[in-house]
Amino acid sequence: MRSASIIFVLFVFVSCGLQTQVELDIPAEQQKLVANCFFSADSVWDVHVWKSKHALDAKNVEADRVPNATVVVKDGATANPLSYDGQYLTFRSKEKATTGKSYTLTVSAPGYETIASTVTIPEAVEIVEVKSERTLFPEMPEYYQRIFEIRFKDPAHRLNYYALSIQNVSNNSFNRENTPMLTRPLNPTFAEDYYSEWFQHYKVSTAEYNLLFNDRLFDGSDYTFKVACFEQNIDEATPLEYIIILKSIGEEYYQYRVTYNLQLESKDDPFAQPVQIYNNIQNGYGIFAGYSQSVVKHKVR
Amino acid sequence: MRRSIYTKVFLILVLMVLMAFRIMAQDVASRRITVPQKECSIQTVFTEMKGQGNIVLSYGNSLPLNRVLKFETTNVAVSTILRLIREATGFTHKIQGDKIILIPPAKKYSVSGFLRDEASGENLIGANIYTLPDFRGTTANAYGYYSLTLLSDSVTLSVSYVGYQTKRMKFFLEKDTVLNVSLTSEVLDEVVVTSDESARDITHMSTVEMSVGQLEALPRLAGEVDVMKGLQLLPGVQGGSEGSSGLYVRGGSPDQNLILLDGVPVYNVSHLFGFFSVFNSDAINHVELIKGGFPARYGGRLSSVVNITMKEGNQQELHGEGSIGLVASRLTLEGPIKKNKSSFIISGRRTFADLFVRPILRKTSDGKEDQGYYFYDVNAKFNQTINSHNRLYLSAYSGRDKTRTSTTEELFRDDVHYRRKDDYDLAWGNITTALRLNSVLTPTLFSNITATYSRFKMDTRKEIDEFTKNSKEEKHDHFKNLYTSEIRDFALKADIDYIPSLTHAIKFGGYGIAHEFSPGSLTYRVGAADTTVGSYRINAVEFGAYAEDDITVSKRLKVNLGVHYSGFHVEAKKYSSVQPRLALRYLVSDKISVKASYAQMQQYIHLLSNVGVGLPTDLWVPATSVATPEQSWQGAVGFTYNPDNTYELIVEGYYKNMTGLVEYKNGASFMNLDKDWQTKIETGNGESYGGEIFLKKKEGAWTGWLGYTLSWAYRKFENIDNGRRFPFKYDRRHDLELAVIYTWNKRIDLAFTWVYGSGYPTSLPTASYSGYHGDDHADFGYHYGYAYPSRNNFRMRAYHRLDVTLSFFKQKKWGERKWIFGLYNAYSRNNPFYLSIQEDPTGQSNSKVIQHSLFPVIPAISYTFKF
Structure with a gap:
């Protein structure tokens, strides 16, 4: 038995993977402009503009910004030029977008091809009711979790996409104030593949800060979405309040986020085919997408 | 002296008589007869011959006197008449004076x-x-x-x-x-490379047969004899990634291989996540691989047929063999149930690591952790000779892999007692059975009726059991998550061989298959309620018929003509296909033949694979209106050269075109269960072409072969790479295999294989850019995304590997024992398994491309015995 164990261990040992650094000549492609903007009817335009770089170049965000770009958002015939805000490092406007309208973004800069994208802000879907209860956290029984039941009426006969996040109003060791909390859907079919590795160190296999889902399983119904998140073991006298945000997003943002996360998730997977990040920027890279949201404050005590 | 004179006179007289007869015979044959018209019955001609030529005719009743003979003129020589009679009836003749005897053709x-x-x-x-x-x-x-x-x-x-x-x-x-x-088997001191007739002689091309002795002599990974890895050493066949048992034949995918075990399709041929195949060589009699020019009797897959025939069991006496290796151990028993009437064979194999690893784990974790993996397979066959015309066979295979992890956590805090048990299982396996009746209906008619069952099932189970108890309450929660995927086939088929003459060998038959697909469903239970999501069960019927004739047109030319018809009914959809097959062989000389073939194929089932290495999570799904049947046509030409019985050279070129191929969309996987699988796939086309050289040395102390393939394989999907053609994942431009088996003496065998392949394509990005993290992430950080200009845009480094095996035989009183020592990747080449990009976490330095390799040199030892 003992010698057999040794042979087995030896077998496993010699079968361990090896790795070699190799020099590969990856040709550089022409640099392109990158525009990222996720806007709503309630906020001003906020467009981040970068340039792309060689795949193996050092990743330095600040060096890639293009502050001398010309950024314009068109609403039909009206063109709104955006100016660069050195404090927030984005191109901003004073105007706000309107739900249901189409907007076209164009970005140009010397030495780069002009990029463009057009989108429409989806209609908001209102949260009807929120209920919650506290239970022991299954994977970490020394902590608690709060189960939220969020009810809303899904518009029928069209494919709707949502992004759900929960914020804790109070500041504590798990959550900073007014920032999204790690949440996980109780129905595992709403968990995306890319959730697992990201939060392994929390021992939470299916959590995300912003749950993206669509209505294929409940099209047109009065649906109650159940999610759970950490809750600090605080005494019963401390006030406790959460903010529930249900964003109605377009397919372009859903695809962008899913493919973006999948690429991050799969880049070390030897068998996975490469995931191309969804891109709705003509001649460039990035995302230009709008959303509407329904926000509900949920006071526990 | 006088006596001598008499003798001479007598001999002269005899000679004169004989000459006279000869002259008369010549005279009869050269006589001319006038027939009434240019077309006359034999009866009429005979009347004229008797009347005009004074010829006596002798013939039997079997001569068809009313058969009409056609003449060029009305005045014809008797010799012409006799020739025309021979051509019309087969009757030959003999002339005795004025008498002509007509002799009926031989039976x-x-x-x-x-x-x-x-x-x-x-x-x-x-x-x-x-x-x-x-x-x-x-x-x-x-x-x-x-x-x-x-x-x-x-x-x-x-x-x-x-x-x-x-x-x-x-x-x-x-x-x-x-x-x-x-x-009687020769007492061979050497391994023979082939068991078939010379490739020069057979009509079909692109077919290779391997003997079990040859497979057993080849070097093996971790000491395990592997049919699929043996086939990977042939030209035109790629093995996929390192260590895999997959087969990529002439640019095809693994699901395009019809892998038959005793005529029953086996859907998943992998043990241990693809590192070993499910076929136990101890139970195998014969292996045949067909890469192209498919005979009409085969259908249902585009790229290859792997025909594996199990042994039937020794009819004479009880025998056994077995082995003990690092990975698995095997035992086989075979023998007569009733001598020369019925026999059996049963063969089993199992890994054993879990048997001693699990107890150690349990002991060291106080019973809180339990992990293990095993695989087993069992082959069994029974046959009964009913009478001289009928024989019944029953064969079965069952194999299963299972990996299991279990952890238990327990917590006591204040008045709370908390206990949680997590169990995770992943299991997969095949079951196949075949009941077969061989019948000799007439000496020229042989039938084979077969009823078969085949099942592949994969299931994963995650179960969480929670118990919480405090001073106020006691709570018990249970969560169960079961994911299953299954395909089942029930089939009935009839195959008939009809050999009416030496110039025709006809095969025809038909089949019906009832498929049952369950391509992935998830059942989860929270508390007492079960919820099932995912795809539903789909029933389908596949049926077909075929006919082929191997025709000897002349001594030089042989033609195999055939047609295969197949149909498929699924969910009110009906598909059908008529697939012509043609193979030609022309003997240029006694040593050289040239060949050509054409085959159309149609496939009604698809395999959805995330990784393409034959994982159990791959889903078998039927053709539907979204994923229509896969179709292909393949043309091949080649020649064979057999200078003698020892050497054989086969050179072939091929072109294959495929349509209806399926692939997951970017980022989709088998676990996104809110969508039906049909919404997660792309359909597209493929093509491959290339040339193969196969040089074999079949006999002698040194045997083996050298194979070389020059090939191209591409895929094209409308929504992948903007509809551009891209190289197939296992497109390999140059592929070379050298297999040498040397019989040192009766006690020692040495074998080595060396393989070389130019790099597989892989995808590497050419640009990176800052991605938008928006408000999704608590730290609002930025991550870089990569842009890939096209799929599989780079080539990995070349692959090469040397494997060596040294076997020591010894005859014992009880039988034979063999020690086998081997080295896999003997010079420990760091072969590319995959490439990744390693980023500098500080963002200050450039990223690097890292090559990952799987196996360095791996020694192996095993002990086998036969009695």
Whole structure:
């Protein structure tokens, strides 16, 4: 038995993977402009503009910004030029977008091809009711979790996409104030593949800060979405309040986020085919997408 | 002296008489007869011959007197008349003076029977039987049966099979004769490379047969003999990623291989996540790979047929063999139930690491952790000779892999007692069974009726059991998550061999398959309520018929003509296809033949694979209106050169076109269960072309082969890479295999294989850019995304590897034992398994491309025995 164990261990040992650094000549492609903007009817335009770089170049965000770009958002015939805000490092406007309208973004800069994208802000879907209860956290029984039941009426006969996040109003060791909390859907079919590795160190296999889902399983119904998140073991006298945000997003943002996360998730997977990040920027890279949201404050005590 | 004169006179007189007869005979043949018209019956002509020529005619009743003869003129020579009679009726003639005797044609009779091994009674599939001295003959079919139709005459037959002593038989054929022939195995000091007749002679091309002895002699990974890895050493076949048991034949995908175990399709051929195949060589009699020019009897897959025939069990005496290796151990028993009437074989294999690792884990974790992995497979076969015309077979295979992890956590805090148990299982396996009836209906008609069942099932189970108890309450929660995927086939088929003459070998038959697909469903239970999501069960019916004729047009030209019809009904959708098949062989000389083939194929099932290495999570799904049937056509040309019995050279070129291929969309996987699988796939086309060289040395102390393939393989999907053509994942431009088996002496064998392949394509990005994290992430950080200009835009480094095996045999009183020592990747080449980009976490330095390799040198040792 003992010698057999040794042979087995030896077998496993010699079968361990090896790795070699190799020099590969990856040709550089022409640099392109990158525009990222996720806007709503309630906020001003906020467009981040970068340039792309060689795949193996050092990743330095600040060096890639293009502050001398010309950024314009068109609403039909009206063109709104955006100016660069050195404090927030984005191109901003004073105007706000309107739900249901189409907007076209164009970005140009010397030495780069002009990029463009057009989108429409989806209609908001209102949260009807929120209920919650506290239970022991299954994977970490020394902590608690709060189960939220969020009810809303899904518009029928069209494919709707949502992004759900929960914020804790109070500041504590798990959550900073007014920032999204790690949440996980109780129905595992709403968990995306890319959730697992990201939060392994929390021992939470299916959590995300912003749950993206669509209505294929409940099209047109009065649906109650159940999610759970950490809750600090605080005494019963401390006030406790959460903010529930249900964003109605377009397919372009859903695809962008899913493919973006999948690429991050799969880049070390030897068998996975490469995931191309969804891109709705003509001649460039990035995302230009709008959303509407329904926000509900949920006071526990 | 006087006596001498008389003798001379007598001899002169005899000579004169004989000459006179000869002159008269010549005279009869050269006489001219005037017939009434240019087209006359034999009866009319005979009347004229008797009247005008004063010729006496002698013939039997079988001569068709009303048969019409056609003349060029009305005045014809008797010799012309006799020639026309011979052509019209087959009657030959003999002239005696003025008398012409018409002799009926010789009758034809059949010689048929089984060709088997003398010692074990195993069928000798593909053994040759032919007449001497003209070498006209045939080969035994998959059940060892042959049939020859010959003229009634003195016949000399020769039966041969590589590795066996040739047997010759001489007899006078005067009736239909059953001749079962048993050949005696030669006491070989060497391994023979092929068991088939010369590739020069057979009509079909792109077909390779491997003997089990040859497979067992080849080096192996971790000491395990592997049929699929043996086939990977042939030209035109890629093995996919390092260590995998996959087959990528002429640019095809693994689901395009029809892998038959005793005629039953096996859907997943992988043990241990693809590192070993499910076929236990101890139970195998014969392996055949067809890469193109498919005979009409095969259908249902685009790229290859792997035909694996199990042994039938020794008819004479009880035998056994087994082995103990690093990965698995095997034991096989075979023998007669009733001598020469019925026999059995049963063979089992199992890994054993879990048997001692699990107790150690349990002990060291106080029972809180339990992990293990095992695989096993069992092959069994029984056959019963009912009578001289009928034989019944029952064969079965069952194999399973299972990995299990279990952890238990327990917590006592204040008044709370908390306990949680997590169990995770992943299991997959095949079951196949076949009930077969072989019947010799007539000496020239052989039938094979088969009923089969095949099932592949994969399931994963995650179960969480929670118990919480405090001073106020006691709570018990249970969560169960079960994911299953399954395909089941029930099939009935009939195959008939009809051999009416030496110039025709006809095969025809039909089949029906009831498929049951369950391509992935998830059942989860929270508390007491079950919820099932995912795809539903789909029933489908596949059916077909085929006919083919192997025609000997002339001594040089052979043609195999065939057609395969198939149909598929699924969810009110109906598909059908008529697939022509053609193969030609032309003997340029005694040593060289040129060949050509064309085959159309249609496939009604798809395999959805995330990684393409044959993982159990791959889903088998039927053709639907979204994923229509896969179709292909393949044309091939080539030549074979056999300078002698030792060497053989085969050179072939091919082109294959495929449509209806399926692939997951970017980022989709089998676990996104809110969507039906049909919404997660892309459909597209593929093409591949190339050339293959296969040089074999079949006999002698040194045997083996050298294979080289130059090939291209592409895929094209509308929504992948903007509809541009991209290289297939396992497109390899150059591929070379050298396999050498050296029989040192009766006690030592040395074998090595060396493989070289130019790099597989892989995808690497050419640009990176800052991605938008928006408000999704608590730290609002930025991550870089990568842009890929096209799929599989780079080539990895070349792959090469040397494997060596040294075997030591020894005869013991009880039988034979063998120690096998081997090295896989003997010079420990760091072969590319995959490439990744390693980023500098500080963002200050450039990223690097890292090559990951899987196996360095791996030693292996195993002990085998036979009794």
